[in-house]
Amino acid sequence: MVDRRLARPDDRRHGDLRERARQRAAGPLERRRRRDRQGGGPVTAALEIDDLWVEAGDPDDPLVLVRGVSLTVAAASVVGLVGESGSGKTVTCMASLGLAGRGVRITGGSVRAQGIELVGADERTLMRVRGGVVGTVFQDPLSSLNPLQRIGDQIAEAVMLHHGGRRRSHHARVVELLAKVGVPAPEQRARAYPHELSGGLRQRVAIAMALANDPALLVADEPTTALDVTVQAQVLDVIRSATRDEARSALIVTHDLGLVAEVADRVAVMYAGQIVEEGPVASVFQDPQHPYTRGLLASRPVLAAGRRRLGAMVGRPPLPGSWPAGCAFAPRCPVATGACGEAPPIRTSDQGWSRCWHPGSGETTATSRAEEGAA
Numbered sequence: 183m184v185d186r187r188l189a190r191p192d193d194r195r196h197g198d199l200r201e202r203a204r205q206r207a208a209g210p211l212e213r214r215r216r217r218d219r220q221g222g223g224p225v226t227a228a229l230e231i232d233d234l235w236v237e238a239g240d241p242d243d244p245l246v247l248v249r250g251v252s253l254t255v256a257a258a259s260v261v262g263l264v265g266e267s268g269s270g271k272t273v274t275c276m277a278s279l280g281l282a283g284r285g286v287r288i289t290g291g292s293v294r295a296q297g298i299e300l301v302g303a304d305e306r307t308l309m310r311v312r313g314g315v316v317g318t319v320f321q322d323p324l325s326s327l328n329p330l331q332r333i334g335d336q337i338a339e340a341v342m343l344h345h346g347g348r349r350r351s352h353h354a355r356v357v358e359l360l361a362k363v364g365v366p367a368p369e370q371r372a373r374a375y376p377h378e379l380s381g382g383l384r385q386r387v388a389i390a391m392a393l394a395n396d397p398a399l400l401v402a403d404e405p406t407t408a409l410d411v412t413v414q415a416q417v418l419d420v421i422r423s424a425t426r427d428e429a430r431s432a433l434i435v436t437h438d439l440g441l442v443a444e445v446a447d448r449v450a451v452m453y454a455g456q457i458v459e460e461g462p463v464a465s466v467f468q469d470p471q472h473p474y475t476r477g478l479l480a481s482r483p484v485l486a487a488g489r490r491r492l493g494a495m496v497g498r499p500p501l502p503g504s505w506p507a508g509c510a511f512a513p514r515c516p517v518a519t520g521a522c523g524e525a526p527p528i529r530t531s532d533q534g535w536s537r538c539w540h541p542g543s544g545e546t547t548a549t550s551r552a553e554e555g556a557a
């Protein structure tokens with residue numbers, strides 16, 4: 183049974199009305215996405231990460247940070263990427279968008295955003311994709327805002343980067359974006375500097391900037407973590423309407439499984455630089471296959487019960503460079519056996535898969551990684 187925090191609200195009652203409203207409001211890009219989703223045209227995944235390997239440090243003695251991550255964010259769908267601190271979520275996203283820090287490099291694999299290959303792409307292509315095809319939102323909104331420039335001018339410049347024109351010619355779009363993300367009195371707020379806004383408003387502004395060019399994909403790294411709880415819920419609403427209501431795809435990195443349950447269609451669970459389970463949110467949360475996923479779900483705070491409960495997961499995740507051979511989770515796993523010293527097989531179940539020797543109940547089809555040709 184999934185608790186209330188993880189339950190998805192039933193919004194079917196208002197579905198027809200909403201759909202009509204969406205169609206009225208839809209611009210050409212939205213209409214194209216909607217048509218693609220309904221099978222009326224070609225369907226290109228918003229993001230396809232295929233066997234991504236990322237390293238840092240001395241190339242002769244590299245520190246592997248991400249090993250063979252494959253992840254697809256389908257058109258108009260939202261994927262949550264979860265896992266404990268240090269599992270490689272941020273490195274995966276940043277490296278995928280060509281934003282990995284100095285000394286961090288992709289050593290294998292492919293990343294396509296709306297079909298455009300990003301691995302090995304020149305800076306011009308990456309610039310065209312970032313902000314155009316992909317909008318990014320980070321935990322700290324100040325990292326994407328210039329403290330010395332009015333927020334309206336910053337959003338206008340984000341539009342100018344991809345559409346040209348002059349700042350003033352984008353004023354109406356700036357006000358529209360600020361209103362869309364729920365900034366009150368958007369005309370006046372457009373003239374404010376970042377330090378004049380609360381943390382929640384700054385994050386709304388950062389989201390408005392990310393949406394400036396109507397990107398097909400939003401990549402958000404811990405978008406609500408730095409905010410207090412009531413503001414988190416408001417920013418979550420903004421993300422929900424920017425994705426579900428506008429048929430936009432998103433990859434959302436978070437520790438917050440409640441957030442994933444609220445906004446995501448699928449969830450990928452990361453541990454020690456690998457994805458260990460992936461599937462539809464409802465089935466992964468109701469019937470997790472990987473013991474690590476079960477541990478994460480058991481460890482989440484239970485706010486409804488009026489207290490925080492920390493579950494049974496023992497120990498800490500291993501650091502890059504000290505990942506155990508075979509299953510990296512084995513030393514912490516309550517069901518580990520001798521078999522776990524070998525690389526676990528990938529087992530598919532209920533539209534998803536897990537990488538485990540002893541997956542949870544449910545029908546499984548075992549295919550070893552070797553059999554799959556290191557899929």
Ligand SMILES: Nc1ncnc2c1ncn2[C@@H]1O[C@H](COP(=O)(O)OP(=O)(O)OP(=O)(O)O)[C@@H](O)[C@H]1O
Nearest residue numbers: 238247266267268269270271272273274283286502
């Ligand atoms: N440039 C780097 N050089 C060496 N190690 C790095 C570098 N960048 C990241 N790492 C390490 O890679 C691991 C994964 O980091 P990452 O930030 O992706 O984790 P995360 O899952 O996003 O965690 P969090 O939830 O805390 O953000 C961490 O152990 C981090 O210290």
